[in-house]
Amino acid sequence: MKERLEALKQEAVAQLKSVADAAQLNDLRVKYLGKKGALTEILRGMGGLSAEERPVIGQVANEVRTAIEDLIEEKQQYFQRLETEERLAAEKVDVTLPGRPLKQGSIHPLNQVIQDIEDIFIGMGYRIAEGPEVETDYYNFEALNLPKNHPARDMQDSFYLTEELLMRTQTSPVQVRTMEAMKGEVPVKVICPGRVYRRDDDDATHSFQFHQIEGLVIGKNIRMSDLKGTLLQFTREMFGQNTQIRLRPSFFPFTEPSVEVDVTCVKCGGNGCRVCKNTGWLEILGSGMVHPRVLEMSGYDPEQYSGFAFGMGVERIAMLKYGVDDIRHFFNNDMRFLGQFARI
Known part of the structure; x- marks a missing residue:
């Protein structure tokens, strides 16, 4: 039996040294070391050995098994390295x-326009x-001279969360909060950018959510001419130095x-075209002198101070500036x- 084990070892070593790939290596492992392999088959005959022979044959069998396993392990590592090198090359x-x-x-583009307006x-x-987008009814309406059941509220049909909380319909509440924070001090000179929400139709020129930038100035002897000069400077910076404006009487509570502000058409320069419906003018924003009641409710004496406010839709400005026809x-x-x- 010892001779058979030695012969098996020599045969296995010779075949393992010439193995070509991992699949063939696995076949040889099963052939020599598997449950039905050659080594197992030889060891089944140990039952017929004497007590003195069994330890000797057992030791030889272990040496043969170890030699075959070591060579198989060496070949496995070789094929793994080879596979890794081939994969890295590929x-x-x-x-x-x-x-x-x-x-x-x-x-x-909307953020670009907001930044441009802010820079101006x-x-x-x-x-x-800046202020909260979820606003109270007081700041959104009442402090702006729009008491409950005022008909002008219908123009800003709103998203109410509770009876007293709603998604703000304008950034004007930020003006009120600013005036309260100033506690009657002047000058006040702020712009208030942000998102606003209204139940508008979803069409080419309206959206339930859009962006506004409103401005507020309060001080002594602030006049309509100051408002006009400010807006003329803004429109020329935004649309070009040849831009002109006109003020049309309007109503805001x-x-x-109150006035609506138009600019000369950005397409035809005021000569009349399809964009401006041959009028030469395009409406861009609403404005006016701050109502005495709004000043008084926010802590300013309308006998001593005056101011102006304006508000514009960023999308409207962007559409005019870039010639976009659908919001x-x-x-x-x-x-x-x-x-x-x-x-x-």
């Missing part, structure tokens, strides 16, 4: 190839004020007198549309 990156260009992101008014000495383009996240506004 997956090798050619560092001499030019890099793949990455598309550069850009600011959303900061340059005129204004500061930026929180200003008196929904700003919210559809179409990269073909947004990519046109990238500033290199």
